[in-house]
Amino acid sequence: MTTSSLVLGSADHPFLNTGDIVFQLVMFIILLILLKIFAWGPLMGIMKQREEHVANEIETAEKSRAEASKLLDEQRELLKEARHEAQGLIENAKKQGDLQREEIINTARAEANRLKESAKIEIEQQKEQAVSALREQVASLSVLIASKVIEKEITVDDQEKLINDYIQEAGEKR
Known part of the structure; x- marks a missing residue:
């Protein structure tokens, strides 16, 4: 064979070699079938698994975000309640302090x-x-002055009687 015989439609072979074309077409179809069975099917299965995995990850992330948002709202509410309770405790302590101050002042008075x-x-x-x-x-x-003036001795009984009379008179005048 010469180099010119390899070229399709050459002068030596006026017709196409249909047997080669059919053989190559059959081989191509067999190759496509084998690719579909051994490559395309597993590849599509892997892609489907990857798609499901990504969808699950997105769904989990959305749930986590929603839960985090809910927890943040709860924490904000708890913080608000704690602040309110602390304010109440402060006001209660002020009232108690005022009551104790008043009690101390009243006790002191x-x-x-x-x-x-x-x-x-x-x-x-x-x-x-x-x-x-x-x-x-x-x-x-x-009594002493009176006894000196009178110059007489007064008995103890007389002296007591004079003292009591004088005390009564002094008490009535007062």
Whole structure:
């Protein structure tokens, strides 16, 4: 064979070699069938699995995002409630402080009044004792002066009677 015989439609072979064409066509179809069975089918299965995996990942991400959003809202609500509760506790503490302050002031005033009354009573008692002592001294001096003026001896009974009379008169005048 010469090089010219390889070329289709050459002068030596006026017709196409249909046997080769049919053989190549059959081989091409067999190759396509084998590719479909051994390559295209598994490749499409892998692609389908990959598609399902990506869809599941997207769905999981959406669920996670929704759950995170829900948790964020709950945390914000809890923080708001905590702030409100803290504000209530602060106001309650202020009220308690005001009540305790008023109670302390009232107790101090009551104690001051009690001390004042106690001091008044003690002053009154001291005054009574002083007046009583003064009466006794005045009575003793009066008796002494009277006995010197009269120049006579007064008995103890007479002296007590004079003192008591004088104390009664001094008490009535007061």
